[in-house]
Amino acid sequence: MKFLETFTGEPEGSKLGITCLGIESTAHTFGVSIISIGGNTKPEILSDVRRVYQPEKGKGIHPREASRHHAKIAASTVTEALKKAKTPMEDIHIVSFSQGPGLGPCLRVGAVVARSISAYYHLPLIPVNHAVAHIELAAMLTGVSDPLVLLVSGGHTVITSFSSGRWRVFGETLDITIGQLIDQFGRAAGFSSPFGIAFEEYAKKSQNFIDLPYTIKGNDVSFSGLLTTSKRLFRDDKKLEDICFSIQETGFAMLAESVERALAFVEKDELLLVGGVAANNRLQNMLQGVCKIHKSNFFSIPKVFSGDCGAQISWNGIQAFKAGVSVGISDSSVKPSWRLDEVDVKWRSN
Amino acid sequence: MEKQLKKGAEASLYQTKWFGEEAIRKIRILKTFRQSVLDLKLRQSRTRREALFLKEARRVGVNTPLVYFVDVNKAEIIMQFIPGRRLKEIIDVYEENFSLEWCKEAGRYIARLHSAEIIHGDLTTSNFIISDNRLILIDFGLSFYSQRLEDKAIDIHLLNMVVKSAHNIYAEKIIHAVLMGYQEIAGESSSHSLLERMKIVELRGRYKRDE
Numbered sequence: 001m002k003f004l005e006t007f008t009g010e011p012e013g014s015k016l017g018i019t020c021l022g023i024e025s026t027a028h029t030f031g032v033s034i035i036s037i038g039g040n041t042k043p044e045i046l047s048d049v050r051r052v053y054q055p056e057k058g059k060g061i062h063p064r065e066a067s068r069h070h071a072k073i074a075a076s077t078v079t080e081a082l083k084k085a086k087t088p089m090e091d092i093h094i095v096s097f098s099q100g101p102g103l104g105p106c107l108r109v110g111a112v113v114a115r116s117i118s119a120y121y122h123l124p125l126i127p128v129n130h131a132v133a134h135i136e137l138a139a140m141l142t143g144v145s146d147p148l149v150l151l152v153s154g155g156h157t158v159i160t161s162f163s164s165g166r167w168r169v170f171g172e173t174l175d176i177t178i179g180q181l182i183d184q185f186g187r188a189a190g191f192s193s194p195f196g197i198a199f200e201e202y203a204k205k206s207q208n209f210i211d212l213p214y215t216i217k218g219n220d221v222s223f224s225g226l227l228t229t230s231k232r233l234f235r236d237d238k239k240l241e242d243i244c245f246s247i248q249e250t251g252f253a254m255l256a257e258s259v260e261r262a263l264a265f266v267e268k269d270e271l272l273l274v275g276g277v278a279a280n281n282r283l284q285n286m287l288q289g290v291c292k293i294h295k296s297n298f299f300s301i302p303k304v305f306s307g308d309c310g311a312q313i314s315w316n317g318i319q320a321f322k323a324g325v326s327v328g329i330s331d332s333s334v335k336p337s338w339r340l341d342e343v344d345v346k347w348r349s350n
Numbered sequence: 351m352e353k354q355l356k357k358g359a360e361a362s363l364y365q366t367k368w369f370g371e372e373a374i375r376k377i378r379i380l381k382t383f384r385q386s387v388l389d390l391k392l393r394q395s396r397t398r399r400e401a402l403f404l405k406e407a408r409r410v411g412v413n414t415p416l417v418y419f420v421d422v423n424k425a426e427i428i429m430q431f432i433p434g435r436r437l438k439e440i441i442d443v444y445e446e447n448f449s450l451e452w453c454k455e456a457g458r459y460i461a462r463l464h465s466a467e468i469i470h471g472d473l474t475t476s477n478f479i480i481s482d483n484r485l486i487l488i489d490f491g492l493s494f495y496s497q498r499l500e501d502k503a504i505d506i507h508l509l510n511m512v513v514k515s516a517h518n519i520y521a522e523k524i525i526h527a528v529l530m531g532y533q534e535i536a537g538e539s540s541s542h543s544l545l546e547r548m549k550i551v552e553l554r555g556r557y558k559r560d561e
Contacts, residue, residue, distance in 0.1 A: 166518075168514075168518070220508060249388060257359065265516070288383070
């Protein structure tokens, strides 16, 4: 623990740098990333290696199969991340891992790897909430300071902004996420998950709008009715491109409206779009429209970092560690249902 | 001359005159980022609902602004101007007895609507106005008729979430006061089944709260 002793004596922003090895393992992706930050320099992503479990065509993630995939490739992924970062293990100061939320069996693989490294090399172990990590990496990369955030992915659909020590939720899905809507419709239509890219391509081919359930309750959204109706339309031989177009227009308009309501309520002048679905151009375009009306600035996570990756965990690990967060191995159990508004955020202030 | 009062998420509000009376013109503006068929459908159906439920709510003892004029084609409503302070502000400038008494009154309002099978659909602390020592409920664009316990539970669940996010320090007390008022009108057994159902709604969400 030599490093830890040296570090805790130093004021923040000291010349001492931190290099973190972060492990993401919440769902289909096993990712390892090395990020380094100097005393007064900007953080640098030295490597970000991902191995993605691919379910069978027409099937979703099987948690057990995904965890087996992760266990098989974990060691080589860590090695590759170190190699790409040109960083020997001796230069790593801390280890962070996604403690939740996510699929239990998958989370446990990442946690075991992180604990092992931490124990063997005597390094501080930093637990990270993956939803918060999505947001914090995006905030770092885009340079926003106090945004309203829309986090949209297979695991999340939530509108949040920071206040009094926590990311507060201003709207969320009451059932499935926007990513699940797209993927589950895709699977019903015979495609493998994730369906996002193909979905957008099909949607582009149509202008024929079919009326679908538009369900907004207060600031919250619900996509289950939209999914059921879309599947039925597919069974009734409606054109795939028309259904994709209509899901996109309806589902994203619901998100845009929720964002607009939250924006009017919290009165922030920055909107940050984060998560795998952030890569969708139509969603970006709609939110730009919302921002234009409310004179807010629109920011989106760069596409390469929109999906699940180790860089999210590594960067938030550094932030958390600098704010004094770490856990002993006995307290490092995974938290599959860990809400982002339960995280005490010590690295932000307002 | 009209003055723009507010550019909300859904509609713009202008202060205007209606045959000499101070009035509000609420117009749901076209959103070009939305698909045009969907946009028109949403704006018109909400205008229609709002006009209907502003009236229906008053029938069951919930004060609302009077509707003077409705133009569904233009998605526009002209209604009574209500001067006053929003419940949100009354909670922010917290004076325990005073603030909580109004929260309790809000609970009574919600119970009256629910007893008449009206779901407000957008309960927030910004949608209650205190004017002339009376509580006024506004924004009925997402309202609908339902006798399902599920819909009533979601109605209050949403308010609960807003309170937790926006007024986190006093959240427990506020929610308690709202439920007290609700129980006063709806009775103990209705309130009890509502609370049970709210737990189910909460657990169905993405990641449950460990509370």
